[in-house]
Amino acid sequence: MKTPWYKEPWAWFVFILPLSAVVAGITTVIIANTDADSLVVGDYYKKGKAINLELSKIKQAQKLGIEFALKLSNNELVIKPTGIEKQFPLLNVNFYHPTQQEKDFYLAMTADGNGNFRQTLDHDVRGKWRITISPFENHWKIQNTITLPQSDFIEITPKPLEAR
Incomplete structure (x- = not known):
């Protein structure tokens, strides 16, 4: 007599591996979207111009x-x-x-x-x-x-x- 597939341990082992990868992927997406990094700058061009302005202020302090x-x-x-x-x-x-x-x-x-x-x-x-x-x-x-x-x-x- 043949046992049903859901009573076979190897069938559950084969299903659990991809299922755990899907759960881990969803968890990663949720964590990445809810805990935004406040140190990331959106407008890099403006930030670069501001850095150049700050460097000129430091050079002014050196000169003085x-x-x-x-x-x-x-x-x-x-x-x-x-x-x-x-x-x-x-x-x-x-x-x-x-x-x-x-x-x-x-x-x-x-x-x-x-x-x-x-x-x-x-x-x-x-x-x-x-x-x-x-x-x-x-x-x-x-x-x-x-x-x-x-x-x-x-x-x-x-x-x-x-x-x-």
Whole structure:
């Protein structure tokens, strides 16, 4: 007597392999469409033009001789000018986390009586960060990749990130 096909173990083995590939493919499509990567840029031409503009701002900072030293300890951020002897009324300081965009933050810092910029942070800042410093007028820019916290001052100089 012949057994029906659905009672044969090899028949189920043959069906399960393609079925698992179909399920894995559908799962992959669902994951790819629901968790979009926020780091992907849609308009590459405009982004390239913006990069060229940013590089010219870095070159302007190099030409002006602008440099800073940065320290973060006990949640107090201190940035002091170490390059040219110039006073800045306001600095725009951006912190970009390399992998978690929701952790990015911005500070508008004004100088104290000594010309240093101080800010007490209300949250813990640890790990690797990309920092950009620019004046209120935004005609130059300094960017650097740093690891925080830092108990000693570290140098922030106007070099493109690719040059490091």
